[in-house]
Amino acid sequence: MSLSSPFVRPSLAIAVAAALSGCQYLPSLPTSTDRFLGVVTPYKVEVVQGNVITSEQAAVVKPGMNRAQVRDVLGSPLLTDAFHVDRWDYVFTIRRQGAEPQARRVVVLFEGDALKSIDTGGDLPTEREFVASIDTFKTSRNAPPLELTPEQLKALPAPARPALVEAEPIGPVRTYPPLEPTTP
Template sequence: MLVLLALGVSALGGCSSLQSSDSTLLGLITPYRIEVVQGNVLTKEQVALVKPGQNRTQVRDILGSPLLTDTFHGDRWDYVFTIRRQGTEPQQRQVVVYFDGETLKSIQGAESLPAERDFVNSIDNAKSSRSPKPLALTPEQLKELPVPVQAAMPASAPEGPVRAYPPLERS
């Protein structure tokens, strides 16, 4: 009985050692992870278009619909964005928009937003080292290429049957 218990504990301990800290199995296999995107992507350029004094419709047209609207806090819209992509760091951002009645009062959290290009670069998991390099030949390789043969152009009129077509319209 004691032997079976020891064997079971060692087997479970072995299973936990198969999973390494970098989410790979045995250091070789990386399981597929679903890409999860939630909320609205907000950038500095979008938020710069929003000015205090604009109404709710104008703010919604620029930033999109908020992820959270609270019935108990009707003058507050929460824009939350999270993304988890394989090969990149997870990101989470939150912007809170405050209204005074129907007009925009202030925006909180906009200072931490990235520019659009920075955001695209942060989620791009394609490595620059993987990009194909353009093909180029050395001068020696260019000299070794065969010279293309140019077809001689006929100096006379084209050969073939001459046809007389009837007129398209009858007169």
């Protein structure tokens, strides 16, 4: 069939008109809800960018540390600038469905290779506070404790020590003359 057929053009016009008439309803939806047509909740992609820096990590970083030590504690910075080589910016943002969006910025300044200062921009959350803030289940969990009690430590079996086995030399075995002359 071609577009010149007497049935194709009217059918196409009706389909386009029906599709466009549905668009008139969409702008009148309330924007304060996350529901589509009042029934369906669309999936929102969880977006996490940057480095999570907790108060425990920031407490470890001390003036005088070199760049490698700071990188070991805080991770690689999200932003480094060729024009400001003595400044590292750690930016963190998270948007998670069911949790409040979060944004933090930590600025680390160096003098040469030594850490000069760290600006956290306010109080950073502890690791537990951060996990609680992004926990969307909000139910009590019966998770086991992360540390063993002294009684549990005593009940653990002693680690087995492997027996030392003389290894056969690999390759040819060479003998060398003594380094000092022998006296009779």
